[in-house]
Amino acid sequence: MSEWAPKRFWKATAVAETDDGYTVELDGRRVKTPAKALLEVPSQQMAEAIAAEWDAQTESVNPATMPFTRSANAAIDKVTHQHAEVADMLAEYGDSDLLCYRADSPKELVARQAEEWDPALDWAHEALGARLHPRSGVLHQPQDAATIADLRARVHGMTPFQLAGFHDLVGMSGSLILGFAAAMDWRDAEEIWQMSRLDERWQEEQWGVDEEAQTTAELKRDSFLHAKRFYDFSG
Structure with missing residues (x-):
């Protein structure tokens, strides 16, 4: 039915x-x-x-x-009334940012993560005044509390419409820094999206492409690129 x-x-x-x-x-x-x-x-x-x-x-x-209608509805009906909660949730990504959790092997993956992700961390230091430090392994190691507080203040400073777009830039990439990088036009949104998929791309090179996973990734990519346009149109 x-x-x-x-x-x-x-x-x-x-x-x-x-x-x-x-x-x-x-x-x-x-x-x-x-x-x-x-x-x-x-x-x-x-x-x-x-x-x-x-x-x-x-x-x-x-x-x-x-998608623009849905995002605008979310900005008006949800984010406007839960601005602080949404901003805090997104800021927490900085303390466990994708760019900071590095593999300790194999050496080829370690080198690729450094090559693609270090420039983004360097940009964040220069543009945002926020130096996040890479960690090896998967165990959580907190970043500097003052740095996270500064990033949190930046997120709280966004309008509800900006925050609605920023929500998906961060959530889809798994990185507060890549969210800022996309919002502030550090590099093309497509390039930033591909940076967020470095680990997945590595796995595909080693084991081949999983069609179901690829379909999911394409949906997330579309959402990420839409979020960038929505953020840009938010003024």
Whole structure:
């Protein structure tokens, strides 16, 4: 039995300016979030991306094809009301950052991790004033508390819309530093994504590609690249 899907009921989709940003109108009626708040976003670019998603719907509405709408809903209905909790959760990634947990063998993997990940840690030191230190092995070794506190303050300084995008940049990569690197345009988002998959790429080279794992990785990649665009459109 197929799930019920709301039907397309509108003909015209438009972007409208509000007192504090932009919204989307369907036949002149403003779009609301699932929690019945006005879908009000900070930039015209974001509103146009959302409007394009609504305009692309055919007979029924498919939320799976509307990533900007979903992210904006999350920013308004969830992150706005849980900003501190979300910021704290993301900041905690810094104390166990992917870039800091290094293999102790084989030497080829150790060398590749250093080659790809050390520059990101160096960038964080220069751009963020945060020096995180690599560790060998999988046991947790805390980073400097003052450094993590500084990074936490940066995360707390983000707007709800920025934080909604940043959430997936960090969560999908497993790295607070790579999240900042993508948000601040250190390198191309695709390159940063591939850096986050270094260990997986190594395993694929040794044992071959697992089709199911590859499909999952592609979905995560799409989410990461979308999160970067959403962050950029957040102003």
